[in-house]
Amino acid sequence: DHERYVYSLAISPDGTLLASGGADSRIYLHNLVDGTVRLMLEGAEYDAFFSLAFSPDGKTLAAGNMNGEIYLIDVLSGTTTGAPLTGHDTIFGLAFRPDGKMLASSGCAQRLTNCMEGEVILWDPVLHTMLGNALTGFPNEIRSIEFSQDGSLLVGGYWKSVALWNTTIDQPLAQNLFWERGSTSGFVLGSDFSSDGRFLAASIANLVGIWNAAEGEPVNVNMTGHAQEVRAMRFSPDGSTLYTASKDKTLIQWDAATGTEIGRPITGDMGVFLKATFSPDGSLMAYIVQGKLTILAAHTGAVIAQIPVEKMGGIAFNPEGTQVAVYGCTQEAEQADEHGIKECLLGGVLVYEVSTGTPVDLGLTPRPGRITGFAFSQDGKLLAIGGEDRQILLWDREAQAVSGAAVDLAGVWTGKYGFPYEIAYSPDGKYLVVGNKIEAQVLVIDLAARAPVGQPIDPCLNFSQFAFSPDGQTLVVGCTGIQLYDMLRLELGEKIGQDGENSVYDGFNSVSSLAFSPDGRYLMNGDTYEEVHVWDLAIHPAQAVATLRGHASDLTDLAVAEAGKVLISVSTDATINRWDISALGGEPGTPVELPLIDQPVQGYANQNANVAFSLDASLFVSASCRISLNSFCQQAEVQVYALPSGQKLSSFQIDGKRGKFALRPDGQMLAFYISESATSADLEPPGRVVFWDLEQQEFAGSPIEGLKGDSYALQYSPDGKTIAVSTSVSGAIYQASGSRELLFQLSSGAYSFAFSSDGSYLAEGLSRSILIREMQQGKLVGPPLTGGFVLTYGLSFNHAGTQLV
Numbered sequence: 001d002h003e004r005y006v007y008s009l010a011i012s013p014d015g016t017l018l019a020s021g022g023a024d025s026r027i028y029l030h031n032l033v034d035g036t037v038r039l040m041l042e043g044a045e046y047d048a049f050f051s052l053a054f055s056p057d058g059k060t061l062a063a064g065n066m067n068g069e070i071y072l073i074d075v076l077s078g079t080t081t082g083a084p085l086t087g088h089d090t091i092f093g094l095a096f097r098p099d100g101k102m103l104a105s106s107g108c109a110q111r112l113t114n115c116m117e118g119e120v121i122l123w124d125p126v127l128h129t130m131l132g133n134a135l136t137g138f139p140n141e142i143r144s145i146e147f148s149q150d151g152s153l154l155v156g157g158y159w160k161s162v163a164l165w166n167t168t169i170d171q172p173l174a175q176n177l178f179w180e181r182g183s184t185s186g187f188v189l190g191s192d193f194s195s196d197g198r199f200l201a202a203s204i205a206n207l208v209g210i211w212n213a214a215e216g217e218p219v220n221v222n223m224t225g226h227a228q229e230v231r232a233m234r235f236s237p238d239g240s241t242l243y244t245a246s247k248d249k250t251l252i253q254w255d256a257a258t259g260t261e262i263g264r265p266i267t268g269d270m271g272v273f274l275k276a277t278f279s280p281d282g283s284l285m286a287y288i289v290q291g292k293l294t295i296l297a298a299h300t301g302a303v304i305a306q307i308p309v310e311k312m313g314g315i316a317f318n319p320e321g322t323q324v325a326v327y328g329c330t331q332e333a334e335q336a337d338e339h340g341i342k343e344c345l346l347g348g349v350l351v352y353e354v355s356t357g358t359p360v361d362l363g364l365t366p367r368p369g370r371i372t373g374f375a376f377s378q379d380g381k382l383l384a385i386g387g388e389d390r391q392i393l394l395w396d397r398e399a400q401a402v403s404g405a406a407v408d409l410a411g412v413w414t415g416k417y418g419f420p421y422e423i424a425y426s427p428d429g430k431y432l433v434v435g436n437k438i439e440a441q442v443l444v445i446d447l448a449a450r451a452p453v454g455q456p457i458d459p460c461l462n463f464s465q466f467a468f469s470p471d472g473q474t475l476v477v478g479c480t481g482i483q484l485y486d487m488l489r490l491e492l493g494e495k496i497g498q499d500g501e502n503s504v505y506d507g508f509n510s511v512s513s514l515a516f517s518p519d520g521r522y523l524m525n526g527d528t529y530e531e532v533h534v535w536d537l538a539i540h541p542a543q544a545v546a547t548l549r550g551h552a553s554d555l556t557d558l559a560v561a562e563a564g565k566v567l568i569s570v571s572t573d574a575t576i577n578r579w580d581i582s583a584l585g586g587e588p589g590t591p592v593e594l595p596l597i598d599q600p601v602q603g604y605a606n607q608n609a610n611v612a613f614s615l616d617a618s619l620f621v622s623a624s625c626r627i628s629l630n631s632f633c634q635q636a637e638v639q640v641y642a643l644p645s646g647q648k649l650s651s652f653q654i655d656g657k658r659g660k661f662a663l664r665p666d667g668q669m670l671a672f673y674i675s676e677s678a679t680s681a682d683l684e685p686p687g688r689v690v691f692w693d694l695e696q697q698e699f700a701g702s703p704i705e706g707l708k709g710d711s712y713a714l715q716y717s718p719d720g721k722t723i724a725v726s727t728s729v730s731g732a733i734y735q736a737s738g739s740r741e742l743l744f745q746l747s748s749g750a751y752s753f754a755f756s757s758d759g760s761y762l763a764e765g766l767s768r769s770i771l772i773r774e775m776q777q778g779k780l781v782g783p784p785l786t787g788g789f790v791l792t793y794g795l796s797f798n799h800a801g802t803q804l805v
Contacts, residue, residue, distance in 0.1 A: 002020065005048075008020070009052065017058070019061055026039060051091055053095055056098055059074065098147060100125070102131065104123075118141045199239060206230060206246065209223065210223070241253050280319050281321055288312060292307070309328075311329040363400030374423060382429075383395040391406040474520075476516075523537055528554045530571070532579070557569070637652075649694075671723055674687060708727060709730065752765035754795035767791055769785060
């Protein structure tokens, strides 16, 4: 949607909306339920939006731009309320106080080339007025800002520093903490308060610090465990543990009282599984990422099928788990509207065989608008299909026709997004349950009458999930708690209120997933604080008998498999955990230990910065940064694997800023460019090329010394006797063994090299041109090749050496 960089993101409190602000001066609102996008605001040219924040009730979006303006936008209508708030030169941070009565903005008070003074301003978001005077006196812009949960404290992070203020109305606003990490450079990018307000945590580069928030006294300000900069942090609900997530793809747990590390870091790419769907028996899992449907074996993570499904967002398995349906939009308008959004003209449902990925023809025809909800009946004979026309059609698979009248919801949900998003059949097939997260309501539909049973259920804040017990007598709704509804009372027309009588759990954390044990006695829920709770419904009120902790991020899905012996949990940390729940079934309310089964199934492997194959493809080498500081690599790690077995043959570390590397064609030697001045701001740091003997597992011979600049390209000749080196300062051909003699100079700043297959020619990819040299004396062959790319990152000769790609 954005035409330039995206600078800011914010998710609404109920998790249904994502706001994005970009360098194109636009703010878009992404509906995470149905996938639609609308343009909220378009500013003036070069009016980039650096910060976004939702109000606690989700009704207002605050947007701050590089020109120092704050827009308050009504989320429902998309209109701005009042004139922009002004007072900064540039805005970098926004935060609402938890009660919604105060808005804090941080940024730059005066900017020339760089920010000359940072400041924080407090606003009344209703009256659009400034509260008191701006908090000033900071040498740089304040990049991050956040309130404590009770709203009494405000923290701001800037260059090498953290500042803390008391915002209590009857006390003067004052800075009472100024922390300088004199030995470390960089902006403070992350901070968090514990829920009880006792502790404040912040990070700078790869370092983490914890303070006593009331006095500003440090608990531990030298917590080193991450190899790269810390991007996010959060305290556990009880405030005893701090979780930090880093660019190095690790999550570390810290004891908040001491700042000591708990256990080993949790590794794996974050945020892969946004939402997954399980087959009824829990053996299969399916998810859609970037227009591709992936079906996995839930126990092992093995991929069974991958199917392109553009514009589809929903997934459902048939009761047998042999077929999977995806639904969404099948045809969009060719032209976008004034907000840049393409209308969905036709919606549809596509069904595939799980084992083969082949499509199944059910005679379904497209209908106007997007398909928003879908469900198979328990016997698999009927398909419930809900759409933007606010109707649910029941499709008979055998007759390949609509069965009976449609369920019309037009008079029930009248809002702009009053569509049936979540649909489920009751186990006996008598009822259809329909949910709408935006309206925050659940409807129970009597299929015989095609009409709602009683009044809509208003479950609780942040409605997210619902499920039936196996016997169909209880409907469970998840939100910031869990509500149980007796289907018999609903049949009698009774609306169950929120008096706590039907509550299992009234917690602060949103319930993100639900599952029952096969006998219906136990209810499991995942939440947005990385935990799975197991409830025993055999006693009243229901009692938690186990809390499972093994994920590093929000839970998205749960499934019970193997006849109730295994619970499978899926998280946005890209892992699948399997829990042994066979111990359930004892005395009512008795706590029980439910252990993990084996190691988590990783969703995706880490991405390495540089990789190479040997000429015969028998070896694979990866190089990544093991330890970094302030975006500079301090130590590189190289790993060598045998192919096709994937067996790791060796690994080693090299100190210094990691640069390019090259594998000698015979696979016996690895050349590596290292910059010695890893933390220097010098534009021409000294460097060298070192050589590692992969057979002897040791450094071989002398390095190539006297180089300068950042590493751009490194390439062995086909016979392995010479090596081409390019940096931002120079380029040259050296002997690859012995004395490492300089043979002749090349152009500086080549981004890529390619030797012809016989080694007689070398191509150098430069900015806007390519040079060809003969390798006898290093002389240029003909004029430069021009008219290509601004930067040439890849070159290759054909086998005969007559063509260059």
